[in-house]
Amino acid sequence: MPMQQVVVLLWLVLVVAPAAIAVAAPPAQKGQMLFCPRMCGNVRIPYPFGIGDKKCAWSPGFALSCNRSFSPPRPYYSNMEVMNISLERGEMLVYSPVVYACFNSSNTTESEPLYLQLNMTGTPFLVAPERNELTATGCDTMALLGGRDDGSLLTGCITTCASLKEAAHDDEPCTGQGCCQMSSIPHNLSIITMSWDKGRTTTSNVAWTYSPCNYAFVSQRGWYKFSRQDLRRRAASKSFEFTNHTGVPTVLDWAIRTTNGICLSSGARGALAPACVSTNSYCVNATNGDGYLCNCSKGYTGNPYHNSGCTS
Numbered sequence: 001m002p003m004q005q006v007v008v009l010l011w012l013v014l015v016v017a018p019a020a021i022a023v024a025a026p027p028a029q030k031g032q033m034l035f036c037p038r039m040c041g042n043v044r045i046p047y048p049f050g051i052g053d054k055k056c057a058w059s060p061g062f063a064l065s066c067n068r069s070f071s072p073p074r075p076y077y078s079n080m081e082v083m084n085i086s087l088e089r090g091e092m093l094v095y096s097p098v099v100y101a102c103f104n105s106s107n108t109t110e111s112e113p114l115y116l117q118l119n120m121t122g123t124p125f126l127v128a129p130e131r132n133e134l135t136a137t138g139c140d141t142m143a144l145l146g147g148r149d150d151g152s153l154l155t156g157c158i159t160t161c162a163s164l165k166e167a168a169h170d171d172e173p174c175t176g177q178g179c180c181q182m183s184s185i186p187h188n189l190s191i192i193t194m195s196w197d198k199g200r201t202t203t204s205n206v207a208w209t210y211s212p213c214n215y216a217f218v219s220q221r222g223w224y225k226f227s228r229q230d231l232r233r234r235a236a237s238k239s240f241e242f243t244n245h246t247g248v249p250t251v252l253d254w255a256i257r258t259t260n261g262i263c264l265s266s267g268a269r270g271a272l273a274p275a276c277v278s279t280n281s282y283c284v285n286a287t288n289g290d291g292y293l294c295n296c297s298k299g300y301t302g303n304p305y306h307n308s309g310c311t312s
């Protein structure tokens, strides 16, 4: 077996301090100090997230870093660049890599095919199921999406085309002719892997003369629009990506996971849902995985994770 080139995201494992259910509310000013920066470049970092000093975040799992060697600076979660954070939706948009396998003959690849493992075990994040889709492009491609710690999830999609003319036209849906898509991702996934069918996509490509590279990525639903030009791409990297950024936008769901409280059916904030500190706020169960989010009561807006954060 040839050596695999694997991109591992989140190899820095964040240690989330175990805490019992029904812990006392954390110190009132925790993470809300005035000196905590709330912007990194153009990206807003609202509490429970925080930059740098872990005291600025609700828990170590919400701590980001701000890399100031870029202009403007860019926020990172471990080794993953963050694009945007939404409190209302409980989402974080990140840049995740495109994997590829590029052929220079029907049975040889230019470099080792690229694989990806995204492992968010022990973090507050899960892959958002309905907000993402798996896309693969190519004319002799079988892309696989795996998941879970024991590898018990395996799915994927296939795309073929006998010539460029038989591929879909630009902006047409990905139905397996030049590109294929899986329009949602299973729930409650903290680990995903993206790879290629070994018996086929990594060892041969009958379409290599007109479509040398196979690409696959998990991106925000609706973001990718097919272009025949993408089949002709030869570059191993910097494909599909935003200018100056590495990767495609992927939506992660976050929540205050259950070691930090529970959300009663009344939605009452307080000792059992200690993250919902603002008056005029309530808790809502997470829709993906365990845990809860906070929201401002009807008629109020703002940050429910802040003291007096919800205002009318």
Ligand SMILES: *[C@@H]1O[C@H](CO)[C@@H](O)[C@H](O)[C@H]1NC(C)=O
Pocket: 067, 068, 069, 070
């Ligand atoms: C910031 O990004 C640059 C360029 O990718 C990298 O070389 C550097 O190690 C990063 N700095 C930190 C503190 O992560």
Ligand SMILES: *[C@@H]1O[C@H](CO)[C@@H](O)[C@H](O)[C@H]1NC(C)=O
Pocket: 083, 084, 085, 086
């Ligand atoms: C970031 O999220 C906010 C709120 O959800 C939204 O208004 C804004 O357009 C987003 N920005 C980007 C660059 O996606």
Ligand SMILES: *[C@@H]1O[C@H](CO)[C@@H](O)[C@H](O)[C@H]1NC(C)=O
Pocket: 088, 089, 090, 284, 293, 294, 295, 296
């Ligand atoms: C919070 O309330 C707003 C307005 O009612 C709603 O749009 C939003 O989906 C709610 N957020 C959550 C996480 O339930």
Ligand SMILES: *[C@@H]1O[C@H](CO)[C@@H](O)[C@H](O)[C@H]1NC(C)=O
Pocket: 107
């Ligand atoms: C690749 O194909 C060529 C020509 O068909 C053949 O000679 C060669 O043995 C093949 N190589 C491998 C590694 O299968």
Ligand SMILES: *[C@@H]1O[C@H](CO)[C@@H](O)[C@H](O)[C@H]1NC(C)=O
Pocket: 104, 105, 108, 109, 110, 111
């Ligand atoms: C394909 O690329 C590999 C790695 O660069 C190289 O060793 C091989 O000779 C190339 N094969 C062809 C047919 O160009």
Ligand SMILES: *[C@@H]1O[C@H](CO)[C@@H](O)[C@H](O)[C@H]1NC(C)=O
Pocket: 013, 119, 120, 121, 122, 148, 149, 191
């Ligand atoms: C994912 O990360 C967790 C925590 O570091 C580790 O225990 C687990 O083995 C990793 N899973 C895989 C499939 O690499």
Ligand SMILES: *[C@@H]1O[C@H](CO)[C@@H](O)[C@H](O)[C@H]1NC(C)=O
Pocket: 243, 244
């Ligand atoms: C990309 O980065 C270069 C160098 O940092 C900068 O000059 C250029 O304006 C950036 N382009 C965009 C579109 O941000």
Ligand SMILES: *[C@@H]1O[C@H](CO)[C@@H](O)[C@H](O)[C@H]1NC(C)=O
Pocket: 263, 264, 265, 266, 267, 283, 284, 285
């Ligand atoms: C949240 O889920 C728990 C456990 O499933 C349930 O008992 C509780 O009623 C739910 N809370 C809300 C606000 O739906």
Ligand SMILES: *[C@@H]1O[C@H](CO)[C@@H](O)[C@H](O)[C@H]1NC(C)=O
Pocket: 188, 190, 288, 289, 290
């Ligand atoms: C999510 O998956 C984990 C194991 O990865 C499991 O322990 C947990 O019960 C699952 N939660 C839900 C709500 O399905």
